[in-house]
Amino acid sequence: MDKRMRYRRISLIQCDIELGEPAINERKLTEMLQSAAEAPEKPDIIVLPEMWNTGYAMDRLTALAERDERCGIRRRMSELAARHQVQIVAGSIAEQRNGKLYNTMYAYNRKGEEIASYSKIHLFRLMEEDKYLEQGKALGRFELEGLSCGGAICYDIRFPELSRSLALQGVHTMFVPAQWPHPRLNHWRSLLIARAIENQMYVAACNRVGDSGSQAFCGHSLIIDPWGEIIAEGGEEEEIVSGVIDLSLVHEVRSRIPVFSDRQPQYYD
Ligand SMILES: O=C(O)CCC(=O)C(=O)O
Numbered sequence: 001m002d003k004r005m006r007y008r009r010i011s012l013i014q015c016d017i018e019l020g021e022p023a024i025n026e027r028k029l030t031e032m033l034q035s036a037a038e039a040p041e042k043p044d045i046i047v048l049p050e051m052w053n054t055g056y057a058m059d060r061l062t063a064l065a066e067r068d069e070r071c072g073i074r075r076r077m078s079e080l081a082a083r084h085q086v087q088i089v090a091g092s093i094a095e096q097r098n099g100k101l102y103n104t105m106y107a108y109n110r111k112g113e114e115i116a117s118y119s120k121i122h123l124f125r126l127m128e129e130d131k132y133l134e135q136g137k138a139l140g141r142f143e144l145e146g147l148s149c150g151g152a153i154c155y156d157i158r159f160p161e162l163s164r165s166l167a168l169q170g171v172h173t174m175f176v177p178a179q180w181p182h183p184r185l186n187h188w189r190s191l192l193i194a195r196a197i198e199n200q201m202y203v204a205a206c207n208r209v210g211d212s213g214s215q216a217f218c219g220h221s222l223i224i225d226p227w228g229e230i231i232a233e234g235g236e237e238e239e240i241v242s243g244v245i246d247l248s249l250v251h252e253v254r255s256r257i258p259v260f261s262d263r264q265p266q267y268y269d
Pocket residue numbers: 124127153154155156158179180181184187
């Protein structure tokens with residue numbers, strides 16, 4: 001495999017998010033993104049956390065969410081990607097489309113083209129997402145320079161069917177923006193490691209830190225390889241978590257333990 005195609009450096013922007021303050025959040029994310037992009041070891045892909053524009057300001061989302069016609073954040077993400085010639089999995093933002101609210105991930109290539117979107121399918125009742133948001137209706141699969149990618153947002157990782165469906169569609173790296181709170185750090189780490197092992201894929205998961213009301217978010221953004229080994233892990237403060245993935249490992253692990261050809265789908269519902 002061509003060396004340039006084999007390795008990708010990924011940086012996860014693990015940060016705090018101000019509740020209901022899109023302008024403040026965008027300023028901070030932009031600064032962190034720029035410093036990641038200008039680091040001596042420049043990443044190929046930068047990943048942001050979930051709902052980073054508004055946080056969980058659910059009862060104010062109609063006023064605060066990004067609107068298609070404004071095209072503000074999406075245009076600026078696209079400009080950042082083009083300016084720094086970096087690929088961006090822009091976490092997810094609260095957005096309003098056709099009068100409905102969604103929690104949506106966007107991805108940009110190095111030219112700044114918006115190449116994919118994925119709206120969260122499994123809405124998290126504990127945060128009342130189901131009361132305010134419309135669920136997504138399609139899986140998020142996309143390509144970043146030949147890397148076959150998939151998206152899952154936070155609670156989605158509790159549904160192994162979603163990541164398995166992505167793997168069956170050829171995904172080798174799953175990106176997971178999140179706002180995952182304590183006291184379920186153990187679930188966060190275990191579920192992400194399990195999704196990587198069972199699907200023999202890389203998982204790059206970007207969580208937020210800090211508090212919002214009674215919730216404390218647990219950070220520990222992770223890059224996990226297809227063997228379940230942790231390549232990089234954050235703490236519980238703001239930081240940029242980086243690691244290099246080696247795509248040949250996906251093929252190696254899949255040929256060593258051939259779970260995809262050993263599946264027995266006739267027994268599954
Ligand atoms: O499933 C969990 O424990 C956390 C999920 C969550 O916080 C979310 O989807 O926003």
